[in-house]
Amino acid sequence: MKLLATVPFSVAALFLVGCSGTTEQPPDTVGPVPVATVVDTLLPVVADTLPVDNTATIAPETLFGGEPCSALVAGDFSITFAGVAIGKLTGFTTLAEDACGYDVRAGGTDYVVIVQAETADDFDHPVTTAQAIDKFSDIGEEAIGVARGDDSYEVLVRVSNGYFSVTSPDKGSARALAAAAADRALRV
Structure with missing residues (x-):
C-alpha cells in the first residue's frame, strides 16, 4: 500500500521538475529564434528562377519585327550626307531594345544615324x-x-503599326532614310 501512496507523489514531482524550466531564450550569436509562419495555401511556393525565354514569338505587327537594326540596310546609305558625299555603312550597334545606331562614312567624315521606336506622344508633341x-x-x-x-x-514617322524616328546629320539624308525605314516598318 505504501507503494501506491508514493506513486502519485512521484508523478507529481516529475511533472513539477519537467515544467520548471526557464522562460528565457538560450544564448546565441545570430539573433532571436525564428518564429514559424502560417502558410495560407496548400500549394508550395516556388521561386521563379528560370532564365528569360529569348525564343518567345514576337507579335507579327511589331515595328521592324522587334529588331530596330533591321530598319535600314547598307544600300539605303548610298545617299548624300550633309551635302558632302555619298555615304557608306561601316557598322551598326543596338543602342537599346528600341534603338539602333548606324555608323556611316561620307567624304572622310564619320556620321551616326539613329533609328528609334517612338510613342504617339513623341510624334504629337516633338520637343x-x-x-x-x-x-x-x-x-x-x-x-x-x-x-x-x-x-x-x-524625322518622326507614323506607320500602321507604330511610330519611329530617324536622326541624321541633315534634312535630306534623314528624310531619305526615314522613307526607306518606313517601307520596312511592317514585317509580317
Whole structure:
C-alpha cells in the first residue's frame, strides 16, 4: 500500500521538475529564434528562377519585327550626307531594345544615324528648338521633321503599326532614310 501512496507523489514531482524550466531564450550569436509562419495555401511556393525565354514569338505587327537594326540596310546609305558625299555603312550597334545606331562614312567624315521606336506622344508633341516643324506626306502614313541643333535633323514617322524616328546629320539624308525605314516598318 505504501507503494501506491508514493506513486502519485512521484508523478507529481516529475511533472513539477519537467515544467520548471526557464522562460528565457538560450544564448546565441545570430539573433532571436525564428518564429514559424502560417502558410495560407496548400500549394508550395516556388521561386521563379528560370532564365528569360529569348525564343518567345514576337507579335507579327511589331515595328521592324522587334529588331530596330533591321530598319535600314547598307544600300539605303548610298545617299548624300550633309551635302558632302555619298555615304557608306561601316557598322551598326543596338543602342537599346528600341534603338539602333548606324555608323556611316561620307567624304572622310564619320556620321551616326539613329533609328528609334517612338510613342504617339513623341510624334504629337516633338520637343524642338526649331521655329517650324516640317510635314512630309510621302513618308509612312504621316511624317514630321525637326531640327535638332545645328548638326542633326530628326524625322518622326507614323506607320500602321507604330511610330519611329530617324536622326541624321541633315534634312535630306534623314528624310531619305526615314522613307526607306518606313517601307520596312511592317514585317509580317
